[in-house]
Amino acid sequence: MDHQRFEKRKINVIIANHLNKQNVVWVPSGNDFVDLLHGFLTMPLGTIVRLLDNHGRSRQKLVIGCLNNLYKSLVDMSIDNFQTEACKQMLIYPESV
Known part of the structure; x- marks a missing residue:
């Protein structure tokens, strides 16, 4: 298995949600967060x-x-x-x- 060294990085995310329905309405984010989320979804x-x-x-x-x-x-x-x-x-x- 190829071992890679990963550096710790912090990703700040602001989540706007609908208070009554408890639904996420909007998540403004950069490429780092989208790549991380895509990695989880394709696992x-x-x-x-x-x-x-x-x-x-x-x-x-x-x-x-x-x-x-x-x-x-x-x-x-x-x-x-x-x-x-x-x-x-x-x-x-x-x-x-």
Whole structure:
């Protein structure tokens, strides 16, 4: 895995929301925030489930509907259901491109 060094950066965001409806109305932002948000939105669901499996100091498992069960079923599935071990690993450990 290619290890990169990331610097800490602060992104200030102003969010205008509708008080009665609790909806976000407008978010003026720069490219940095849009790139960060896009990165979260394109993260594979398998990665999200795996990262949240043992979350935080309490190691409390966070459940995202049926995705946890779906991911566990994939992990527990026999290699006989895949063409190769690499195919199974690509589904268990997906990467964003």
